Amino acid sequence: MALEEQIFHDLGRCTVGLNAPLQFDASVQGWLQLLSGRTLVVLPTEVRADAVELLRLCTQRRLDAMDCTPSVLETLVTAGLLAPAQGPWPRALLVGGEPIAPALWERLAAARERRFYNVYGPTECAVDATLAVVEPGSASPHIGFALPNVEVHLLDEHQQPVMVGQRGEIHIGGAGVARGYWRRPKLTAQRFIADPFCTQAGQRMYRTGDLADGWRLAPSSFSAGRTTNSRSAASASSREKFKRRSCGCTACVRPPSSPRAAEPQRAWWHTSRPTGSRWRIGARG
Known part of the structure; x- marks a missing residue:
């Protein structure tokens, strides 16, 4: 827990x-x-x-x-x-x-x-x-x-990591991700997608529909929103169409304090593992 x-x-x-x-x-x-x-x-x-x-x-x-x-x-x-x-x-x-x-x-x-x-x-x-x-x-x-055993990624509409300072959709991976929606294969395929950041084969991450900024992600109904009408697994039948609406749910991701100038600045994500350092941050070019 x-x-x-x-x-x-x-x-x-x-x-x-x-x-x-x-x-x-x-x-x-x-x-x-x-x-x-x-x-x-x-x-x-x-x-x-x-x-x-x-x-x-x-x-x-x-x-x-x-x-x-x-x-x-x-x-x-x-x-x-x-x-x-x-x-x-x-x-x-x-x-x-x-x-x-x-x-x-x-x-x-x-x-x-x-x-x-x-x-x-x-x-x-x-x-x-x-x-x-x-x-x-x-x-x-x-x-x-x-939290431990959870990974948070900020991705664009092509599921690519956003640049630092840009807004992206929160994707969540890790041990707590559900298998999908009961008898809803189409919706499951839309919301539960392959996790390219995980080294274990077959792992998936969940598209939350929540937007957040890639530098410091502070929730605000004026600066954050949703890309989709995601709903819980218990009641996912009525909100499948994509539309925007105000929301306040975002995450907090920070890049390393002193990245080398030659390093690409395309993607930052936070990972919490049960062992080793508590917070892991990475960059993808």
Whole structure:
């Protein structure tokens, strides 16, 4: 479990709140916490709909971690999440599903009682593919770097790496990529394509439809978008036509700090491996 290494390991045998509906892919993360010996508190629907009651329950049950969308997080902040009287519960919040507004990001980064994590990834890639810690010094919203066993590539319409500073579509490879859509071979062929960056034969990567810049990829509904109407494997039947629409889901890729002038500057990608250096960056000519 990638999030186990990055987040939950430091929390130990904690209490986790299941805030996502059971039909939502994010709920799988909560159930998996049971396998690690943690206590899982299923948050009632009526409590999840009331920010004040939700914060009260977090304190009563001493929830260490919980996931939510930025929209829900906004209501929690309004209800007093960041106020001293709320105390330290929950200690960690995993935020995903929508872009975090810059103003909210700044408030979260200044919080000292708890930690906030911005997670990004589609159902087709085991939900979470990248992680960003919202902390002081991160001036604008972004979704961080690839989680262990995940590869993130920025490619153009021909599936070629974009030049540094240009916008490309996020493609995700690695161990978490699904096999395809159930009984949808045509759609599977469109979205799950061969991974030319992987040394193992037969590996595929997923076209997310999300756009990002190749230097620093910060999510913004004004500067980022989607090339396609990608949808989760559980409900991929109704959004197959290509069109653009606003989105805020992007990744974070940086080139080496001092590339040699003679080296080609055509492509940069981030790779997270279970062994060796945590982050690997490469260039293709």
